[in-house]
Amino acid sequence: MSSLSKAFSSSIGKKVIMGITGLFLISFLLVHCFLNAFVFFNDNGLMFNIGAHFMATNWFIRAMEFVLMGGLLLHIVQGARLTFQNNAARPVKYAVANGQANSKWYSRSMGLLGTLLLIFLIVHLGNFWVVSRFTGIPTHDANGHEDLYAVMKKTFENVWLVALYALSMISLGYHLLHGFSSAFQTMGWNHKKYTPLIKCIGLWFSILIPLLFAIMPIAMYFNCIK
Amino acid sequence: MSTLNSNIPAGELTNKWTKYKSSVPLVNPANKRNLEVIVVGSGLAGASAAATLAEMGYKVKCFCFQDSPRRAHSIAAQGGINAAKNYQNDGDSTYRLFYDTIKGGDYRAREANVHRLAEVSSNIIDQCVAQGVPLAREYGGLLDNRSFGGTQVQRTFYAAGQTGQQLLLGAYSALERQVGMGKVEMFTRHEMLEVVKVDGKARGIIARNLITGELERHFGHAVVLATGGYGNVFYLSTNAMGSNVTAAWKANKQGAFFANPCYTQIHPTCIPVSGDHQSKLTLMSESLRNDGRIWVPKKKDDNRRAVDIPEEERDYYLERRYPAFGNLVPRDVASRAAKERCDAGYGVGASKKAVYLDFTFNTERYGKIEANKNNIQNPDHATIMRLGKEVVKEKYGNLFDMYKQITGEDPYETPMRIYPAVHYTMGGLWVDYNLMTTVPGLYCLGEANFSDHGANRLGASALMQGLADGYFVLPYTIGDYLSKELATKALPLDHPAFVEAENKVKETLDTLINVKGTKSVDYFHKKLGLIMWDNCGMARNEAGLKASIAAIQQLKKDFWSDVLVPGTTDELNTELEKALRVADFIELGELMCIDALNRNESCGGHFREEYQTEEGEALRDDEKYAYVAAWENKGDGEFTLHKEELKFENIKIAQRSYK
Amino acid sequence: MSTGNMNLTLKIWRQKNTKSKGELVDYKVANISPDMSFLEMFDVLNEQLITKGDQPIVFDHDCREGICGMCSMFINGRPHGPKNGITTCQLHMRSFKDGDTITVEPWRAQAFPVIKDLTVDRSAFDRVISAGGFISVNTGNAQDANNLPIPKANADAAFEAAACIGCGACVATCKNASAMLFVSAKVSQLALLPQGQPERYKRVQNMVAQMDAEGFGNCTNTGACEAECPKGISLENIARMNRDYLSAKFVSQEEA
Ligand SMILES: Cc1cc2nc3c(=O)[nH]c(=O)nc-3n(C[C@H](O)[C@H](O)[C@H](O)COP(=O)(O)OP(=O)(O)OC[C@H]3O[C@@H](n4cnc5c(N)ncnc54)[C@H](O)[C@@H]3O)c2cc1C
């Protein structure tokens, strides 16, 4: 065991933790986005609430929620540690640094983007997760399911929150744009034939998923979804 | 004058080394642990020796002035390394490599040493490949070869244009492995400034820690110098900025004779000087002569662009003068031919001190071969050239890029402009068959010794020699000496010999700092370089040499009275480092001229204008000068000549012909 | 032809020794020729300083042809200056314009302490190599070189990785001061060759452990190293090293 724990505390090990948790969170995003997209049925949230109900009651999903929270926490803590360590690896900074000549700004700003996402996440969890798990969803829909959709409608009447959500999705997009393919590189899954494909999927993933997420609050705010 | 004993073992030439190896006294492993060897230098010769000695069990200390042993100037060698493997089945053999080397050296090298070199050449390739050196390969997975000047077989192994780098990194990794195991103690950013002698034997060195300026005393049962060549005496050369003669020169002052100092190799294919600011010259590997054709316009002062000069108005002067070897004549011959054309007014470029090295012909040839391979029927000229360019790029890409970087011209489009430049020094500390200098316990390897190349070195033979010395020769021959030193205890560092040597160094340092003159070190170095290049360079004559001896003596006086070295001795002081080196170069320069003046013949890289054939070829005088000139330093600019007669028992000595 | 007509302002980091605090100092140089190399321009400046009785600027350099890896200047925010694929010593003044202001700083990393002015201590690289960047074969142990055919593609890839000159530009430019490109180049070179197999997994573990002990940062795959590497060492090497490291740690039973 000591040898394994040493492996995880090495520079590559730490990155692998970021990579694995990152990929896991990516898979979560996919599920989350898929379920949320039920709002587009325009059925006053009936389908959406069915999905939400399933997620809230299925034991496997509930169990995975702990894993998710664990993964998220690990990703955050490890990310913060990496950022601090990496900062310390260059105690004296350059007077002139021309990073844009050799790398993308978002690749260099994963810590910042991550922090923005963390702030968003706290708000987001407060808005929905705390409500559905702890304080309770006040109303029920026509099917008798807890009406999470109504909570959503209510939340997105606040223009500031809508703006925060939309902007945060831009952060998410850039975070993913680097993170998606970076995770593969970290795991050593680099291949002349497949790496371009991974990059391409990564690009579309980081555009589409955040875009879908961002459209929801906006559409609700403008009453395009009923 | 006395004669020197080179300690060549008796017997048949082909058996000498084998017999020697099986009869040389051995040191048992327990004793090796108590024997300390100092290796100064971490180039191919030094790194390979230090690693091998440590593997054998000796305690080794290794020194270099760069920040890492991996940066020794061997790293810059481009073209390749010779070995008599006969992988190409073109009739190569140990004897042929031996013969080519003696002949290439214009019959001024020692037969026994050169034969040993040829014998171990194969082992070098084996060793390097085992270390993971990625030498170039063919599609079948076997090693590839290219041809080099002065030979008619393909025996040169290479790694693109970075052979020296790859070989050095191999030796460096072997060295670092021993450092990791605690068997070699590595001292980087250290410069050796004195040899410490006790009872006539070398027992240690004084080295300066270049970061703190501290002088350090280091003991060794034997001291090995592998400190490279002294081409920088010319100021401009293809050597690195730090390459110097200091270690060898200090040894010379301590009684190690300096042999054939005037044998300098001027490499024919270098990028020409572009202005006064020039700090060094860049080589374009000899391998380019494989695929490039050298020419100048047939008309004097032809100012047309190269591409505008039609084929029939070009003079491929090497092919014209030397039909058998053409562009692949040895370096000394190619260099002189270029100088001759430029002096006669046929030079090209703004300075008119350059000739063309043109790849069009072979690009086209390669293009046709590629088109054939790829089943392209009747390809047009553009396609052929495109395909050919790809081949050329794969072979020489990095050299072409380097050329473009420096000159701003694209050699794929227009021929390269090249001119000869100082590149290698065949002279160096005199060593016997054991690679020991005339100071017992002081050894010298690699370019720093004089041993194997006579008056001219063939391309790709220096890497071979450095690694032969370090991996396969010294580790055996040093046993002969060390087996008699088992009773010698490590000297305490407060031994009077150490104290005295250190004081002497300290005095020199203080003197230099305290001159507080008006001119920088570079000023004197440039002046020296000019004197040397004009009078002791590609062509020499009596009057010029005499005048330059006087000029150098004056320069020496000026240096010691007017040099300006800022800063102090107890800090990182690059000007002080340079000053120490230039002080030694000035003294060496004088000796080079003395040696060149003494040698009333032309041979290899030493061309005395008074001694040439009617066609302008070098004219040797084997009656009078078939010897190694080894100079003893008597101090105050006095030198005594000692001769080692060269006996050619296995090769018929003849006028060198490449026609 | 020897002098040109470029006039430049230089802001150069001066620092007396490792312990002292440094600062950027302004200098002016005149009549610079576009044919000069960047280091030759520094020679001109130093000559100017020396004859004025000032201390010249100390910088590392040796071969001046892009192969020894000694030169190491961070020029206008980029290691080895504005052009790709070359070292500082290969940079020529024709890459600048008359009137330019050029800022020159040393490599900056915890693991590369400044020794003086623009000179830093890169011995950490040597220690990483001595931790495992070799094949354990003593002199004299080798078989005939052609007994071991190596597919050309592998030999070429190994060569490309082996082309690293150990300059440290990758560390200097990386926002994390990570040495992954350098270390992975050596790991890859040896992992690609049959000779390197026996020690493959031990090597990668030991080299990575040493790299971490030296205080380099953690790789976050920004790709800056690859973009700035004068020898074009590829990020694929880092992926290969990660792969080997993971196999070594989680699959192989061998302890480092
Ligand atoms: C540009 C160029 C290209 C070449 N191409 C080829 C080629 O293709 N094929 C070929 O065979 N040969 C070639 N050569 C020649 C060959 O590279 C050298 O002759 C050979 O590498 C010298 O090796 P060395 O070990 O003797 O010395 P070097 O590699 O020069 O090493 C000298 C060592 O001594 C150290 N040192 C020096 N003085 C001191 C001191 N006072 N104190 C402490 N340390 C000191 C240095 O730090 C260094 O480590 C080329 C040479 C040049 C310049």
Ligand code: SF4
């Ligand atoms: S990987 Fe590139 S940048 Fe890094 S040390 Fe090697 S050559 Fe320099």
Ligand code: FES
């Ligand atoms: S000085 Fe050698 S690489 Fe620049």
